[in-house]
Amino acid sequence: MAEITNDLTWSISRASLFQSCQRAYYYKYYGYWGGWKADADDKAKLLHILRNVKPMILWAGTIVHDTIKDALLKYMATGTAPTLPALQEHATLLLRSGWLETINKEWVARPSKKTNLFELYYGDGENYGECKKLPREQTDAIKERVMSALDAFMHTPVLKDILATPCNQWQPVDENLFFMLDDIKVWACPDFAYTDSDSILHIIDWKTGKEHPAQLRLQLACYALYAIKTLHFPIDRIAIHGVFLNDGGRRSDYQIDQTLIDGVTNQIKVSFNAMKGKLQDTEKNLADEENFPCNPSEYTCSTCPFLRVCPAIQ
Ligand code: SF4
Known part of the structure; x- marks a missing residue:
């Protein structure tokens, strides 16, 4: 099997993170690289976990997107039109399984495959990943957000x-x-x-x-x-x-x-x-952490998955 390489590509989310905080960008696209290997250093392993920590509100958005995508694919394959109860049942299953994955810390073994919620990982601000409960109002609000988004999907004239x-x-x-823009690979x-x-x-x-x-x-x-x-x-x-x-x-x-x-x-x-210009070695896409400054701000840091390692926050 060909060895996977860490390539410099362009996407909206990558560019937006680069713009808001270069240190977070470094952690997400460079520092974690290889962190899935048994012999990786501890920091890469930790960054591999942290880059997959997600605030609940983004998780809710992912569940809505996945539910809609699955429903449309099912319609395409079987002709079964989506219904609100079916969509909400599907989303409830995703919410439940994601919740269990995060509480049972399944993300320790499979960081990129299992849900790891920011609010639980950073729950008490110290014992990372040990928090097992959130106020009921918070979890109910997330569920309600998902259900009402699916309701809106079913009623939008676009559907x-x-x-x-x-x-x-x-x-x-x-x-x-x-697509390729000259020699730039652009995800779309x-x-x-x-x-x-x-x-x-x-x-x-x-x-x-x-x-x-x-x-x-x-x-x-x-x-x-x-x-x-x-x-x-x-x-x-x-x-x-x-x-x-x-x-x-x-x-x-x-x-x-x-x-x-x-x-x-x-x-x-x-x-x-601009992203390329920060690299230590553009051919090999290698970056030096010190070349990517922290840019602390209340808005970006409050839900940044890298709080645990960021020197600007210690
Ligand atoms: S905590 Fe703030 S300054 Fe540190 S990496 Fe995250 S966004 Fe950047």
């Missing part, structure tokens, strides 16, 4: 449009989509896309948080770039939308034109070169 479209006009729902994994009867490609991103227009415009434009470069859609046949599931399933449409695409292309190149 009607999707189900009215023959499945052979759906684009593959895949998590590993990328839209939540859903389909072509309507007028041959317009609709690209959809399900959102479970608030709308941040600048961020969402960049994300959707990146997906549009994927469609242009890989699926060969002309720009005037692409429509991009965010659907806000914690806001009743509201659809927010973003305008797309050549200026936006050129701007995003430039933004990706500038951001990639």
Whole structure:
């Protein structure tokens, strides 16, 4: 089997972490590397665990996304249309199993495969991963958030449009989509896309948080770039939308034109070169921790998975 390598690639989430705190970026993309091996050093092993610690609110969003994805794939394979009780039952199972994984510390043996919740890992601020309980209101609120997002999904007109479209006009729902921008590998994994009867490609991103227009415009434009470069859609046949599931399933449409695409292309190149410029060895993608400063702020540090090791917090 070919040896896996740690390559410098570009994604919205990677670029956004680089911008908010370079030390967290270093821990997430470099410090943890090899931490899954038995003979790895202790710090790499710990960072491998920490990079997978997730705040409950993000976990809830993942469960909503996974439930929707599974439901649409099932519809595609069997013709069984999603129902709210079926979606909520599926999500309840995911919530239960994730909860057990985190409480039983299954993540110790399989950090990247098993749920590890920030609120439990950092529960008492000292005995990492030992906290086993959270206030009932907190766990109920997360469950309610998931259930109401699924309710909104079932009632959004976007779902009607999707189900009215023959499945052979759906684009593959895949998590590993990328395109090349010159020599930059850019990850672009839209939540859903389909072509309507007028041959317009609709690209959809399900959102479970608030709308941040600048961020969402960049994300959707990146997906549009994927469609242009890989699926060969002309720009005037692409429509991009965010659907806000914690806001009743509201659809927010973003305008797309050549200026936006050129701007995003430039933004990706500038951001990639900034990340590349911090490396110790660009050929081998090697980085030196000291070259990635901490950037403490209440907003970024309050849910940062690397609190335990960050020198700015000790
Ligand atoms: S705790 Fe704050 S300063 Fe430290 S790595 Fe995380 S975000 Fe950066």
